[in-house]
Amino acid sequence: MDAQTFLKKLDSIPDIPTLPAIVVKVNKMLQDDDTSIKNLSKVIEKDQAMVTKILRLVNSTFYGFRSRITNISHAVIILGFNTIRNAVVSVSIIKTFSGKKTFEGFEIKDFWRHSVAVAVTSRYLAEQARLCSPDDCFVSGLLHDIGKVVLSQHFTELFGLVWKSVKEDGLSFYEAEQKLVPVNHAQIGGYLAKKWQFPASLIDSTTYHHAVSKSVSNLNQLLIVHTANSMVSSYQSDSDMRPDFSSIDPEAKRLMAGQLGTFSEWFPNVATKIESACEFFLKEE
Numbered sequence: 001m002d003a004q005t006f007l008k009k010l011d012s013i014p015d016i017p018t019l020p021a022i023v024v025k026v027n028k029m030l031q032d033d034d035t036s037i038k039n040l041s042k043v044i045e046k047d048q049a050m051v052t053k054i055l056r057l058v059n060s061t062f063y064g065f066r067s068r069i070t071n072i073s074h075a076v077i078i079l080g081f082n083t084i085r086n087a088v089v090s091v092s093i094i095k096t097f098s099g100k101k102t103f104e105g106f107e108i109k110d111f112w113r114h115s116v117a118v119a120v121t122s123r124y125l126a127e128q129a130r131l132c133s134p135d136d137c138f139v140s141g142l143l144h145d146i147g148k149v150v151l152s153q154h155f156t157e158l159f160g161l162v163w164k165s166v167k168e169d170g171l172s173f174y175e176a177e178q179k180l181v182p183v184n185h186a187q188i189g190g191y192l193a194k195k196w197q198f199p200a201s202l203i204d205s206t207t208y209h210h211a212v213s214k215s216v217s218n219l220n221q222l223l224i225v226h227t228a229n230s231m232v233s234s235y236q237s238d239s240d241m242r243p244d245f246s247s248i249d250p251e252a253k254r255l256m257a258g259q260l261g262t263f264s265e266w267f268p269n270v271a272t273k274i275e276s277a278c279e280f281f282l283k284e285e
């Protein structure tokens with residue numbers, strides 16, 4: 001099967017996840033300059049489960065506000081449109097992809113733990129480097145590997161081959177895919193993000209998070225997610241906290257030199273944030 005055939009097949013899968021209506025609506029509203037806090041709050045308030053989640057999120061230690069936020073309008077005023085939109089997107093995506101059965105041995109919880117870790121680390125790097133929106137980087141980090149879930153749910157046979165090669169040949173998931181699958185999880189994720197009409201920066205940071213391309217809509221966002229993914233992956237596989245940054249793109253290394261050099265000083269704090277984000281996002285209702 002070549003790449004084109006593969007993507008055509010992906011297109012024809014009837015139960016490929018679609019975005020929940022609330023995400024589509026909120027995304028659309030934020031592209032419209034006339035959207036008011038009142039209108040946005042009204043749309044979110046139609047989904048009570050979402051309201052509960054958002055209020056819990058904004059009141060959690062993750063954002064660290066002193067006063068208690070008790071309604072959506074207040075949350076929008078304090079956090080801003082973009083942060084609220086990203087919170088809605090994050091909560092919805094995790095929910096959409098967590099229910100279905102995946103390949104045996106591929107733990108969806110572990111998958112999300114990795115994704116949340118990359119999201120929180122991307123957010124931190126964006127805050128430090130002041131190069132792009134921390135919230136956009138959070139969502140990019142959360143979504144970067146989503147293609148793996150699609151592969152595991154809809155292309156079980158191919159996923160099985162890759163999984164076996166990871167376990168038996170000691171390859172990374174991406175390396176095994178290069179050998180065995182016509183398109184990799186990054187391309188599948190990017191394809192899905194495009195289908196969902198996400199911003200170009202998010203499509204690109206998903207598509208190129210392993211093979212950095214310089215001609216993307218927001219290079220800084222891509223380099224941040226790429227770096228965070230390498231940091232988290234190597235941290236998760238090295239218990240001594242001596243991460244290996246050799247796979248990081250040279251341009252990203254230049255951009256993040258300060259953060260790479262001081263990794264062992266700041267990462268433990270970020271790891272605490274990752275734990276609290278996992279507790280929030282991955283807690284079953």
Ligand SMILES: [Fe+2]
Binds near residue numbers: 186210
């Ligand atoms: Fe990946």
Ligand SMILES: [Fe+2]
Binds near residue numbers: 114118144145229233
């Ligand atoms: Fe990853």
